[in-house]
Amino acid sequence: MVPRELKYSESHEWVKQEGAMVIIGITDYAQEELGDVVFVELPKVSRQLKQQESFGVAESVKAVSDLFSPVTGKVMAINETLAQQPELVNKEPYAGGWMIKVELSDNGEIANLMSAEEYEKFIQEGPK
Amino acid sequence: MASDEAILRQRRMGASPSTLRLYSWLKPTVSLGYFQHIGVPLAALCRQQHLALVRRPTGGGFVLHDQEITFSVIFSRQDLRPQRQTVEYYRVIATCVQKALWRLNIAVTLAEKVFDGRDNSFLCFNKPTKYDLLVAGKKVCGSAQRRYGEIILQQGSLILRTSGDPGFWRQAAGVEEVLCEKISRPEIYQALQTSFAEELRIAFVPGGLTAAERALARRLTTEKYTQVSWNYQGQYQGEHD
Numbered sequence: 001m002v003p004r005e006l007k008y009s010e011s012h013e014w015v016k017q018e019g020a021m022v023i024i025g026i027t028d029y030a031q032e033e034l035g036d037v038v039f040v041e042l043p044k045v046s047r048q049l050k051q052q053e054s055f056g057v058a059e060s061v062k063a064v065s066d067l068f069s070p071v072t073g074k075v076m077a078i079n080e081t082l083a084q085q086p087e088l089v090n091k092e093p094y095a096g097g098w099m100i101k102v103e104l105s106d107n108g109e110i111a112n113l114m115s116a117e118e119y120e121k122f123i124q125e126g127p128k
Numbered sequence: 129m130a131s132d133e134a135i136l137r138q139r140r141m142g143a144s145p146s147t148l149r150l151y152s153w154l155k156p157t158v159s160l161g162y163f164q165h166i167g168v169p170l171a172a173l174c175r176q177q178h179l180a181l182v183r184r185p186t187g188g189g190f191v192l193h194d195q196e197i198t199f200s201v202i203f204s205r206q207d208l209r210p211q212r213q214t215v216e217y218y219r220v221i222a223t224c225v226q227k228a229l230w231r232l233n234i235a236v237t238l239a240e241k242v243f244d245g246r247d248n249s250f251l252c253f254n255k256p257t258k259y260d261l262l263v264a265g266k267k268v269c270g271s272a273q274r275r276y277g278e279i280i281l282q283q284g285s286l287i288l289r290t291s292g293d294p295g296f297w298r299q300a301a302g303v304e305e306v307l308c309e310k311i312s313r314p315e316i317y318q319a320l321q322t323s324f325a326e327e328l329r330i331a332f333v334p335g336g337l338t339a340a341e342r343a344l345a346r347r348l349t350t351e352k353y354t355q356v357s358w359n360y361q362g363q364y365q366g367e368h369d
Contacts, residue, residue: 054368061187063274064185066276
């Protein structure tokens with residue numbers, strides 16, 4: 001299931017735009033690949049992120065996976081619930097498993113992300 | 129640790145090839161998984177037994193590195209098609225080591241216990257999990273992973289002999305202890321190189337670190353892997369740069 005209203009990155013993060021702010025999490029495909037998420041490390045609020053920069057990590061099955069920001073901007077909020085309930089990343093990747101809220105520096109970056117249809121095709125075919 | 133991370137970062141930039149490193153340790157060292165907390169008992173044990181301590185960039189539990197062959201393999205998921213779930217890379221890497229040991233006529237099997245990510249053992253060699261390697265039912269090899277986008281770093285330990293506190297090795301053994309014979313180091317190194325190359329279908333070229341890898345490794349050694357803030361508290365300002 002790929003929600004239609006979101007945008008997607010090649011590193012399997014989703015982006016929901018709300019004005020000048022975006023909410024970022026990882027997709028259902030990504031959480032399924034990772035397996036049971038047991039720890040999530042998120043950045044400090046007010047950190048400046050560049051597009052494609054690692055903003056945190058998730059641990060699952062003895063694997064630590066970097067999380068990459070699809071946009072450039074300033075971290076305005078993090079999902080603190082994930083410290084106690086990392087399993088939300090698996091159970092509700094598009095809702096309770098959200099990770100960070102970022103104030104966009106460049107609105108144009110959103111346009112370069114994939115639509116739901118493009119992302120569905122991308123995960124079927126894999127990266128080129 | 130610094131060299132492994134340097135190769136990982138350079139590989140993601142496309143500046144380094146997929147790489148297999150085989151190495152050993154200058155002194156007995158405990159490594160911690162990325163998210164592990166070092167408790168007072170372990171810190172005291174390390175002091176008492178003069179064990180060095182370092183935090184890994186990978187996940188998993190505590191490992192006492194002493195009489196073992198340590199391997200790290202850095203490769204792109206594009207090297208292996210089709211793409212697999214995280215846990216499947218454990219099977220691929222374990223199979224590389226298994227086939228290397230088979231070349232030396234050592235009977236080794238893959239543990240089949242279903243992996244439960246929430247059941248993460250505090251001590252890596254106290255609990256075999258799926259795709260660990262077993263000889264005579266004892267865990268002799270385990271590994272842990274870092275995924276950096278499409279690039280994977282898998283760090284593993286093939287235990288030759290256990291040493292130090294038996295608490296580290298409740299369900300583990302060294303290959304040489306189980307077989308009651310010494311294994312030729314050059315032979316096992318050669319067997320590992322051959323099996324990794326064949327299984328991963330990567331033509332590894334013998335050599336050392338590139339100049340860029342060496343420079344980055346030096347920086348990471350100074351700024352991260354020798355710092356109390358990283359090794360004891362898991363804090364490093366440049367972790368997500």
